[in-house]
Amino acid sequence: MKKLALAAAALLLAPALAGAQDLLIRGARVHTAAGAGTLENADVLVQGGRIAAVGADLAAPEGAAVIEAKGRPLTPGLFGGVTQVGLEEVNLEPSTYDAELKLTAPAWQHMWRPEFDVTPAFNARSIVLAVMRIEGVTWGTIAPLAADSVVVGQGAAVTLDGRYDAVLPGSRTLFVNWGSAAHDASGGSRAAQYMLFDQAIREVREPGTGGAAALLLPEGRKALSAYLAGGRVVFLVNRASDIRAVVRFAQERGMKPVIAGGTEAWVVARELAEAGVPVVLDPLENLPGDFDRLGARFDNAKLLHEAGVTIAFSQSDSFHLRKNRQLAGNAVAHGLPWEAALAAITSAPADIFGLGTARGRIEAGQAADLVLWSGDPLEVTTVAEQVWIAGNPVTMRSRQTELRDRYLERLGSGATD
Amino acid sequence: MPVTPSRHLLPAAAAVLSVACAAAPRQPAGPDADAASAAGARQASAREPFASTYAAPAAPPTLIRNATVLTGTGERIDGGDVLLVDGRIAAVGPSLEAPAGATVVDATGRWVTPGLIDVHSHMGVYASPGTNAADDGNEATDPVTAEVWAEHSVWPQDPGLEAALQGGITTLQVLPGSANLIGGRGVTLKNVPATTTQAMKFPGAPHGLKMACGENPKRVYGRKGQAPSTRMGNVAGYRQAFADAQDYMQDWKEYDAKLAKYEKDRAGGDEDATAPKPPKRDLQLESLAGVMRGEILVHNHCYRADEMATMLDVAKEFGFRISAFHHGVETYKLAGRLAKEGVCGALWADWWGFKMEAYDGIQENIAFTDAPEGSCAIVHSDSEEGIQRLNQEAAKAMTRGNLAGLAIAPERAVRWITANPAKSLGILDRTGTLEPGKMADVVVWNGTPFSVYALADQVFVDGVLLYDRAHPAPRPRSDFSL
Numbered sequence: 070m071k072k073l074a075l076a077a078a079a080l081l082l083a084p085a086l087a088g089a090q091d092l093l094i095r096g097a098r099v100h101t102a103a104g105a106g107t108l109e110n111a112d113v114l115v116q117g118g119r120i121a122a123v124g125a126d127l128a129a130p131e132g133a134a135v136i137e138a139k140g141r142p143l144t145p146g147l148f149g150g151v152t153q154v155g156l157e158e159v160n161l162e163p164s165t166y167d168a169e170l171k172l173t174a175p176a177w178q179h180m181w182r183p184e185f186d187v188t189p190a191f192n193a194r195s196i197v198l199a200v201m202r203i204e205g206v207t208w209g210t211i212a213p214l215a216a217d218s219v220v221v222g223q224g225a226a227v228t229l230d231g232r233y234d235a236v237l238p239g240s241r242t243l244f245v246n247w248g249s250a251a252h253d254a255s256g257g258s259r260a261a262q263y264m265l266f267d268q269a270i271r272e273v274r275e276p277g278t279g280g281a282a283a284l285l286l287p288e289g290r291k292a293l294s295a296y297l298a299g300g301r302v303v304f305l306v307n308r309a310s311d312i313r314a315v316v317r318f319a320q321e322r323g324m325k326p327v328i329a330g331g332t333e334a335w336v337v338a339r340e341l342a343e344a345g346v347p348v349v350l351d352p353l354e355n356l357p358g359d360f361d362r363l364g365a366r367f368d369n370a371k372l373l374h375e376a377g378v379t380i381a382f383s384q385s386d387s388f389h390l391r392k393n394r395q396l397a398g399n400a401v402a403h404g405l406p407w408e409a410a411l412a413a414i415t416s417a418p419a420d421i422f423g424l425g426t427a428r429g430r431i432e433a434g435q436a437a438d439l440v441l442w443s444g445d446p447l448e449v450t451t452v453a454e455q456v457w458i459a460g461n462p463v464t465m466r467s468r469q470t471e472l473r474d475r476y477l478e479r480l481g482s483g484a485t486d
Numbered sequence: 487m488p489v490t491p492s493r494h495l496l497p498a499a500a501a502v503l504s505v506a507c508a509a510a511p512r513q514p515a516g517p518d519a520d521a522a523s524a525a526g527a528r529q530a531s532a533r534e535p536f537a538s539t540y541a542a543p544a545a546p547p548t549l550i551r552n553a554t555v556l557t558g559t560g561e562r563i564d565g566g567d568v569l570l571v572d573g574r575i576a577a578v579g580p581s582l583e584a585p586a587g588a589t590v591v592d593a594t595g596r597w598v599t600p601g602l603i604d605v606h607s608h609m610g611v612y613a614s615p616g617t618n619a620a621d622d623g624n625e626a627t628d629p630v631t632a633e634v635w636a637e638h639s640v641w642p643q644d645p646g647l648e649a650a651l652q653g654g655i656t657t658l659q660v661l662p663g664s665a666n667l668i669g670g671r672g673v674t675l676k677n678v679p680a681t682t683t684q685a686m687k688f689p690g691a692p693h694g695l696k697m698a699c700g701e702n703p704k705r706v707y708g709r710k711g712q713a714p715s716t717r718m719g720n721v722a723g724y725r726q727a728f729a730d731a732q733d734y735m736q737d738w739k740e741y742d743a744k745l746a747k748y749e750k751d752r753a754g755g756d757e758d759a760t761a762p763k764p765p766k767r768d769l770q771l772e773s774l775a776g777v778m779r780g781e782i783l784v785h786n787h788c789y790r791a792d793e794m795a796t797m798l799d800v801a802k803e804f805g806f807r808i809s810a811f812h813h814g815v816e817t818y819k820l821a822g823r824l825a826k827e828g829v830c831g832a833l834w835a836d837w838w839g840f841k842m843e844a845y846d847g848i849q850e851n852i853a854f855t856d857a858p859e860g861s862c863a864i865v866h867s868d869s870e871e872g873i874q875r876l877n878q879e880a881a882k883a884m885t886r887g888n889l890a891g892l893a894i895a896p897e898r899a900v901r902w903i904t905a906n907p908a909k910s911l912g913i914l915d916r917t918g919t920l921e922p923g924k925m926a927d928v929v930v931w932n933g934t935p936f937s938v939y940a941l942a943d944q945v946f947v948d949g950v951l952l953y954d955r956a957h958p959a960p961r962p963r964s965d966f967s968l
Contacts, residue, residue, distance in 0.1 A: 387839075449878050449881045
């Protein structure tokens with residue numbers, strides 16, 4: 070028993086990397102999250118870590134592993150949301166928390182740090198990753214987080230398979246607090262956010278302006294410059310009037326805005342659709358948590374979808390990535406079509422973070438991040454039965470399953486008395 | 487996404503908990519008990535400040551027909567009827583007769599459960615919207631504030647209450663936060679729209695007393711450079727508080743003896759007898775004395791198994807019972823002992839990791855805690871979001887238990903969100919199951935409640951249809967929501 074546990078632990082620490090065996094998953098209900106929609110009794114062939122073919126009666130290449138799905142649902146690996154996973158091991162333990170910059174001299178330095186990039190701090194060996202990937206979460210976006218900043222810093226999408234070089238190419242993103250999220254950092258008025266951001270842009274375009282009171286340091290000017298040339302900038306903002314204003318502000322200045330939070334996005338859904346701006350939201354947010362969110366309602370996702378806005382789902386907690394499919398299921402309960410809800414945790418976030426041609430769908434050429442489910446993937450009574458990342462089967466164990474097995478045995482023997 | 491950290495991560499609101507489980511003497515339910523209960527309630531109101539003024543309005547009889555009924559007693563009745571008369575469950579079974587004037591609900595294909603109960607809420611004390619002006623859940627000025635009552639912080643216009651009702655919540659306990667070792671009294675509310683908190687108070691429900699183990703109190707006070715700053719400081723704090731209360735009880739006992747002697751002497755004609763001076767009332771020690779007398783139920787925020795064991799010993803030292811450990815992320819390590827000692831575990835389905843004392847959380851915790859004979863597992867929320875979907879949290883926990891081989895049916899799992907929380911609050915004789923004579927607190931679901939697609943179609947509180955998904959107009963709306 071002890072040996073087995075050690076072996077399992079070793080597997081946890083050594084996630085399979087390149088050199089995936091060919092794989093044929095046969096007879097699945099394939100939710101492609103792509104134009105093909107849902108395919109009944111379909112096969113998916115994986116070669117070299119990528120999806121080689123999707124269709125009926127595919128032949129297994131020699132040496133391929135063959136999985137009989139027996140009609141069970143197969144989806145792309147799920148998006149875990151925008152969180153600090155891998156940047157924090159225990160939220161309240163400061164030594165394990167790397168998502169926030171607290172340089173304080175001069176006072177505003179940490180408030181305007183586009184050059185602060187959290188990706189080097191990502192811990193591929195975090196125990197949180199295994200807990201989440203065995204639930205079907207194969208990738209997510211990591212972001213800096215700081216309540217008292219305006220330009221918080223940069224993050225990116227990462228694969229959760231445990232590889233050290235986890236950042237997914239093309240997904241680099243700048244994160245900015247807006248509205249009441251940056252109230253204190255903008256001198257107590259959200260109006261100052263526009264004023265200060267324009268000052269920062271001036272410093273990028275005309276180095277030397279600002280003098281000793283400049284908002285940006287040299288590295289910051291360089292980093293922000295890239296985002297002013299069509300870079301992806303996530304604005305964390307909830308109030309309708311702020312969403313509308315910041316979209317216009319960002320687009321006029323060359324940025325490609327994404328709205329995160331977006332509690333009142335439904336109010337300006339048509340404008341967001343026309344501007345081609347996607348929204349990352351939590352569909353469980355139906356209460357007015359603050360005065361920026363008085364318009365919170367359960368059908369935010371449905372209304373945005375109907376207006377033609379691309380939506381993705383996310384909650385905010387690094388220890389709850391696996392909850393994202395429950396968010397999606399609830400959005401369905403409140404009127405969002407099922408396929409759109411699945412897209413909101415697969416293909417749509419892939420598109421939003423610049424990865425749509427590489428992952429998020431079950432299509433030839435995509436990364437073979439796949440999940441075989443016991444039932445409806447959005448249902449709370451369903452579990453992931455097998456997960457593959459880049460074609461490699463994930464060892465379906467985590468520190469939590471180790472604890473479960475130890476105490477299940479003790480429960481049976483009366484040792485919890 | 488990078489939003490403000492969840493409230494449970496903030497020291498101010500950090501883990502809240504409380505205890506319940508003391509078995510205060512209860513009146514038997516049923517029509518014959520009504521007169522006695524009413525008399526009891528009158529006596530209580532004469533004695534009790536801030537007594538409940540809740541009275542359910544009259545409601546026509548309702549017959550819910552042909553549903554899958556989970557009674558909360560562990561039974562499932564397929565094709566069952568539930569009859570509500572005069573605010574009570576009148577009958578449950580197949581083919582019931584509709585009384586004259588009854589509203590008949592065709593529940594074919596739908597499920598019926600008792601109204602859901604959340605033993606751990608901060609509704610109204612940490613209301614939506616979160617504002618500086620209404621940050622009223624932690625009296626974080628002293629580690630022992632047994633004298634404060636959560637009901638005096640409750641804002642009845644919290645829009646979270648109506649959202650919880652739409653999730654099937656008919657009863658909830660509002661607790662102080664967990665900044666303190668002993669945070670104050672909790673209050674059990676019926677989830678009815680009201681202008682005053684008294685008009686929501688569950689008639690005759692015992693108070694809870696919120697206590698907190700572990701990281702929160704020692705962090706909050708350690709930062710201020712005062713005790714407790716360690717777990718040993720925490721335990722010393724609980725013990726000193728109860729030791730003081732023992733002295734206080736002794737002072738009153740001595741006073742009562744002197745008073746009796748005085749009254750006897752006066753009655754015997756001793757004109758010179760002087761009345762004894764009563765001890766000074768101490769509201770903090772009154773609460774703790776109430777706990778030791780079994781009138782107030784301890785709800786103890788406590789994550790780790792070793793700390794729960796310590797608290798059981800503290801309770802033993804001072805002769806009180808802990809009704810429930812809340813946020814017991816490690817109750818699975820102590821499941822047998824908790825069941826033997828009759829202590830409930832009020833738990834999340836899958837919260838973990840946000841602090842060291844939550845590091846060992848597993849998704850099987852509720853199912854494992856439920857497994858031993860005599861257990862009392864509860865799904866709680868501590869969240870204005872989670873309270874709206876206790877049924878889904880129970881579904882997740884049931885699923886994990888079944889995968890581990892524990893074979894948990896919906897008729898058992900529903901007890902985690904109905905009968906067991908009622909037990910921990912000392913109100914199981916009045917609500918929490920669909921048994922004749924109990925309050926007609928009932929939810930009609932659009933299908934199995936153990937589903938992400940489940941929605942409450944109708945929610946009855948004391949037989950009154952408070953929420954009807956098909957006719958949203960009359961649903962309660964707080965003043966704030968207008």
